[in-house]
Amino acid sequence: MRKVAIVGIGQTPVREHWQSNLRDLAVSALRDAMDDAGVETLDGVTVGNMLSGALSDQEHLGSLIVDYAGLDGVEGMKIEAACGSGGAAVRMAVKAVASGLMDTVGVVAVEKLTEYSGNHSTAALATAADADYETNMGLSFVGINALLMRRYMHEYGYEKRDFAVFPVNAHANAVHNPHAMFHFQIDEKTYSASKPVADPVSLLDASPIADGAAAVIVVAEEDVEKYKGMPISILACEVGTDTLALDNRKNPLWLRGVERSVKKAYHVAGVTPKDISLFEAHDAFSIMTALSLEASGFAEAGEALRFAEKTGVGINGGLPLSTMGGLKGRGHPVGATGVYQVVEAITQLRGEAPSPIQIPRPRYAMTQNVGGSGATVITSILTCLNK
Amino acid sequence: MDIPRYWRLKDQRYKLQGTRCNDCGHLSFPPRLVCPECKSRNYSDYRFKGRGTLYSYTIIYQAPDRFDDQAPYLVGLIDLEEGVRVTAQLTDMTLDEASIGMPLEMVIRQICEDGARGPVLYGFKFRPPFTGQRDSA
Numbered sequence: 001m002r003k004v005a006i007v008g009i010g011q012t013p014v015r016e017h018w019q020s021n022l023r024d025l026a027v028s029a030l031r032d033a034m035d036d037a038g039v040e041t042l043d044g045v046t047v048g049n050m051l052s053g054a055l056s057d058q059e060h061l062g063s064l065i066v067d068y069a070g071l072d073g074v075e076g077m078k079i080e081a082a083c084g085s086g087g088a089a090v091r092m093a094v095k096a097v098a099s100g101l102m103d104t105v106g107v108v109a110v111e112k113l114t115e116y117s118g119n120h121s122t123a124a125l126a127t128a129a130d131a132d133y134e135t136n137m138g139l140s141f142v143g144i145n146a147l148l149m150r151r152y153m154h155e156y157g158y159e160k161r162d163f164a165v166f167p168v169n170a171h172a173n174a175v176h177n178p179h180a181m182f183h184f185q186i187d188e189k190t191y192s193a194s195k196p197v198a199d200p201v202s203l204l205d206a207s208p209i210a211d212g213a214a215a216v217i218v219v220a221e222e223d224v225e226k227y228k229g230m231p232i233s234i235l236a237c238e239v240g241t242d243t244l245a246l247d248n249r250k251n252p253l254w255l256r257g258v259e260r261s262v263k264k265a266y267h268v269a270g271v272t273p274k275d276i277s278l279f280e281a282h283d284a285f286s287i288m289t290a291l292s293l294e295a296s297g298f299a300e301a302g303e304a305l306r307f308a309e310k311t312g313v314g315i316n317g318g319l320p321l322s323t324m325g326g327l328k329g330r331g332h333p334v335g336a337t338g339v340y341q342v343v344e345a346i347t348q349l350r351g352e353a354p355s356p357i358q359i360p361r362p363r364y365a366m367t368q369n370v371g372g373s374g375a376t377v378i379t380s381i382l383t384c385l386n387k
Numbered sequence: 388m389d390i391p392r393y394w395r396l397k398d399q400r401y402k403l404q405g406t407r408c409n410d411c412g413h414l415s416f417p418p419r420l421v422c423p424e425c426k427s428r429n430y431s432d433y434r435f436k437g438r439g440t441l442y443s444y445t446i447i448y449q450a451p452d453r454f455d456d457q458a459p460y461l462v463g464l465i466d467l468e469e470g471v472r473v474t475a476q477l478t479d480m481t482l483d484e485a486s487i488g489m490p491l492e493m494v495i496r497q498i499c500e501d502g503a504r505g506p507v508l509y510g511f512k513f514r515p516p517f518t519g520q521r522d523s524a
């Protein structure tokens with residue numbers, strides 16, 4: 001297996017992009033990444049996306065995007081793993097390059113969620129869960145996270161306000177990220193006063209749905225001299241899975257998909273949780289951040305909130321989280337999120353983050369993209385490459 | 388939900404029918420062709436009694452399209468006596484009456500109407516056991 005690096009990144013701002021369609025968002029991000037890498041063409045393109053069929057009446061995204069990106073004849077295919085689609089698309093590109101099958105692979109992940117009413121998007125997003133046994137009971141995706149949060153509070157004796165630490169931090173960082181959806185701070189007070197969406201989950205626990213596209217160019221580490229962009233080594237990009245339905249898990253509060261993915265990633269990268277300089281967790285909901293920190297080995301079961309307070313999750317904390325705003329502050333263009341996380345980790349490792357949110361000399365950056373309520377999890381570990 | 392799909396699910400939705408592994412005895416709901424414990428493909432139908440306790444619950448304010456006219460409504464995870472957990476709406480109770488660990492029993496109720504001309508879909512929900520009087524008082 002060859003070692004793999006990323007030599008180009010691109011992203012659109014995360015917004016309600018009324019004026020742009022799916023293909024233009026994807027093409028903008030992909031061509032920006034190609035410009036950053038200094039490449040004219042690619043051996044292949046993997047497209048991360050969840051809901052183009054349901055919300056834009058468009059499948060067959062691979063060939064569509066390849067065509068409009070000016071890559072006539074190049075292989076392109078869509079990868080879908082619900083909210084984990086972006087991370088899954090990175091995984092596919094890493095496999096193609098590591099195996100030697102391809103040398104230069106573009107990953108572009110795109111989502112357009114704001115075309116329809118909230119209820120229609122809610123129904124579309126719920127297809128990430130078990131259609132016959134969760135969604136058909138009227139359970140929404142927010143509802144699944146509410147079930148987890150309620151049980152977590154019950155088992156470990158937390159109050160609702162104890163979760164404020166994650167969204168408050170995400171918003172504080174998003175203020176400085178020009179690509180982020182939200183540019184306002186929140187505090188514990190605004191968090192506690194926020195309106196419930198599915199009790200106990202309130203508006204400020206939930207990441208906003210949004211439109212956006214992000215892209216990276218994946219190449220062999222041995223070839224990085226051939227490219228223009230500052231190379232970042234992708235030491236690990238590993239997948240773990242679990243049951244689709246929450247009710248089929250013995251202990252829903254322990255994300256086995258996360259544990260499986262992260263254990264492989266630590267092993268392959270040769271690092272431990274203590275080595276991680278920043279963690280782009282999948283903070284789609286406050287409870288998800290807590291459960292991810294625990295199953296990723298940063299905190300014991302039930303200790304994530306106390307860990308966050310004690311260790312500090314801000315830019316100068318012991319474990320900076322959501323450094324560019326995370327899903328909560330940057331926004332959650334569902335199938336694109338996993339690639340935004342990787343783009344942001346690379347921005348940090350390159351030292352190119354806006355100064356108030358630049359982590360001082362980061363060594364290892366970890367990203368974790370979670371599909372559904374944890375049925376597909378992709379954890380990546382990245383580090384600087386001495387060119 | 389289209390009619391054939393609804394028809395296929397009738398044993399699950401009306402009778403809470405899952406599977407029992409003939410080799411290791413593991414119970415599954417929904418039914419599974421492969422036992423998640425011992426990987427055997429040798430199974431029998433198994434009907435759950437429909438009694439259990441509440442593992443967790445929530446109230447849905449923003450519902451998926453088809454459930455929009457019912458919102459807000461309660462959804463819970465229910466631990467059945469047989470050791471299997473299921474997802475269902477909670478009925479005949481309010482948010483204030485819900486508490487983790489409370490006993491529940493299955494009832495068949497209308498789940499949703501599938502559009503103006505579509506079928507009315509029925510299935511299981513869970514409610515506090517009917518004893519003639521509320522024991523919570």
Ligand SMILES: [Zn+2]
Pocket residue numbers: 408409410411412413422423424425426427
């Ligand atoms: Zn078995």
